[in-house]
Amino acid sequence: MIKFRSLLWVALAALAAPLVSVAHDPAAVMTGDFELTPDSLVQDGVPQGELKGPFEFRSGIITGTVRQYWVFVPAQYDPATPASVLVFQDGHRATHPEGSLRVQNVLTNLIHEGAIPPTIGIFITPGDTRAEFPQDLGWGNPNHRWQEYDVLTADYGRFIIEEMLPLVGQDYNLTDDPEQRAIGGTSSGAICAFTVAWNNPDVFRKVISFIGSYVSIGSRPPEDDPTGAWSPGGQDYPAMIRRLPPKPIKIFFQDGSNDLDNPWGNWFLANQQMVAAINFANQQAERVENGDTPWDPYRNAPTAHVAGVRWQEKHVWTDGEHSDKHGGHLLPDAIRWLWADTD
Template identity: 55%
Template sequence: MKLIVAAILSLFISSQTMAEAPRKPGDYPLGADSEVKAVPHGQVIGPVEFHARAFPGTVRRYWVYVPAGYDAKRPANLLVFQDGQRALNPGGPLRVNTVLDNLIAQGAIPPTIGVFVTPGNLSEHYPDNLGMSNPDHRAEEYDALGDDYGRMLIEELLPEVAKTYVFRSDPKKRIIGGTSSGAMAAFTVAWNHPEAFGNVISLIGSYTSIGMHPATATTPFVPGGDTYPGLIRKSKIRPLRIFMQDGSNDLDNEHGNWFLANQQMVKSLEWANANADPWKLGPARYDLKYVWGDGSHSDQHGGAMLPDILRWMWRDDVK
């Protein structure tokens, strides 16, 4: 009997110890809205190969998420997400199509068409063995401050999708998002084209010098994403709603410190709002929300928050 009682006490103490185990940095479990539920599921079409005129010699893949009950007579909102192969990964931390299924079924967000795009790869056909890995033209597209990637989306890829599916043209009804360099690409598209996208999701954004190239005797200086804080402070405010997330254990390497870079972005956006009148940066203001955590260069924290990010983004569309 004593042995049985001792065993029970040992099991109780062990379970208590497990329950009280300290949380590890970067531990952000996914919530119920990121799990597959018994709700109407949208259809994911793709992958489709796409050769863009803006990037000759490259090929990319894209997928289209069509919400359950889609009605072409009632244009849906639009979500464009970079690194589409990871955004749709059913075993990954983002699971964007599952989140859309659940939130649309709840009535928490309006019906939304999703377009999930990979970066380009320098090949005739997209390699089947890449899996979740990055195509080889990602940095040239995502980490550049130029407008080639934005024009590719707006003038080439989205019109191709619009041949089959109807979505809203109002920038307030459109989100562009991504993680890491994909977040940098999303911000750049909205920065250059606020008439096309009025909402930005930026998770662990790479606002560093990845795309920067020093001047040489034969080539000019090319700026990188670390230029944005200065640009934001000295440019007209775009009418953008922006969500930013990063973690204190993000990367620190030859390109920069990711967490400091994201904090600089937030400080610049806040400064622009606070000084819009004296510096004649208005009349618009940035609608900004940010969350800092203790994660590393991982999609885990952003994925855990994604349902609430989308609720916040589309809050004006739900009564």
């Protein structure tokens, strides 16, 4: 009995102790105030560059929509040298000077610090199907967001690669090196960024995913047959990741233990499933390269495996809700890690 009580007190003390995110404990949760750091604020003596826009764009790939976009050009941009690229979804929130993200400020400060190369930011809103783009959105969303962000189709990636990058590339010298191209977002914008990289790792190999909606928002039955085959959704990604060889993608995850739990799914569990699947895929690749008997998917398709290719992931779980606040606090560290040479 004494031994049992001692163990019980040890367990209770462990539960009461503050948790931090550490590599050996994938479920650990970080707590704190998560206010913006100086990396996200305008700094005296730091060249500011220019945020241009908003501009309107009507896509020929995602037809019937109009959207806005902004382009951030750092002060260090040299037309003679291809600039790195960061594409960020929900551009009206990503660039808001009073918002939680302020991505253009983070790029400004990290470029000045030398943590990342001169990087052009492209910030894009979802499309809207009304005749004119609404000017009264505030913090809200255009009306074609989930149809672009939460589906697993290739259309949005084509829109970025075939329309937006060439459009901005008319005015600026953008790199074509996938290791120097990043794409990111929050919530549905996060799964959107992941999908673009998933389908196009030859174009984007860095991903920022905050409070990602790896749940069933994009999974719907046919409109004319509720009992028919449902379209795939974010909840399918962990299974796909586990069954396929790793992709050469580096991704930073953040989610909060108090994120949403609704008919689409449990968002925190969904993000943890993504990380678990990525680590399983990497372990499976190790088995293949070590000559061990691989698990069934690799036995069926051994030629699909590319030696040395691995996912790279870093995750920080916080006690946050479905909000950009914790991701905004971590954004400078996420970008530093994405551009670091080693994990």
